[in-house]
Amino acid sequence: MGNFKFLDFGIIDVIDIILVALLLYYVYKLVKGTVAINIFIGIVIVTLIWQLTKALDMLLLSNILGAFISVGVIALIVVFQQEIRKFLLMIGSTNFASRGGGIAKRLRFLKENQLVTETDVDAIVNACAKMAKTRTGVLLVIERNNKLDFLRNTGDMMNAEVNQPILESIFFKNSPLHDGAALIAGNYVVATRVILPVSNSRTIPSRFGLRHRAAVGISEKTDALVLVVSEETGQVSYVKDGEFMLFSDMEELALTLKKDLA
Ligand SMILES: Nc1ncnc2c1ncn2[C@@H]1O[C@H](COP(=O)(O)OP(=O)(O)OP(=O)(O)O)[C@@H](O)[C@H]1O
Secondary structure, eight states: OGGGGGGOOOHHHHHHHHHHHHHHHHHHHHHTTSTHHHHHHHHHHHHHHHHHHHHTTOHHHHHHHHHHHHHHHHHHHHHTHHHHHHHHHIIIIIIIIHHHHHHHHHHHHEETTEEOOSSOHHHHHHHHHHHHHTTOOEEEEEOOSSOOHHHHTTSEEEEEEOOHHHHHHHHOTTSTTOSSEEEEETTEEEEEEEOOOOOOOTTSOTTOOHHHHHHHHHHHHSSOEEEEEOTTTOOEEEEETTEEEEESOHHHHHHHHHHHHO
């Protein structure tokens, strides 16, 4: 019976399993669509085999796998440094720092079933719609809980209240500011010509170039929302958590943005 001690189940074991499942789910969400997903799946398989060999008392194999896994922790930190960074950012800024203020913010801005946000979403969406018609390339990053100060230094600081003409003049083809991304925090354009990290994700269709890859890149690393207008097709895309959404209905886009910013 000694061999089947692991079958004794208590409430703590159930909680333990649920927490590990949650942890695995969030790690999976972080690495989904990146090359790290294959490494993650490999680690899960090796760990399962290791646990199985331990349970079956296969000493030699379990010792070899155990040694491999303990050394592998250092390799993991190197391989997953981007994901670990995003995970810590998520824990540090999304959950604790903003929750208290979040409820007050929601109450303050939720009027008669209308979502009112600090950021002038209508000005942003109208500007994108107009620039889509004129095939003007746009890359707009909207800050949420994760601070994007590390990006501001890559471009030029600005402090202009968000409105449609300002956005149109930033991305106007002959404007010296049109290259790179513009960064919005609150209701201010805080930087232009910002260089974003480019995503290596293999799920991005090859017809999308660097502008779109940069949009996915920053949304994978932070909780920022990104709007892209393609210079080639005039297509408006909304990027969140590394996922692309193509929008042709601007009212629907405005509503989605307001919900995500509320
Ligand atoms: N890492 C980056 N950070 C910020 N902006 C970038 C980055 N990479 C490219 N861009 C912007 O995207 C422009 C080039 O876009 P490119 O044509 O490669 O992308 P695309 O996704 O095909 O977009 P489009 O459909 O508009 O052509 C650059 O001129 C620059 O303004």
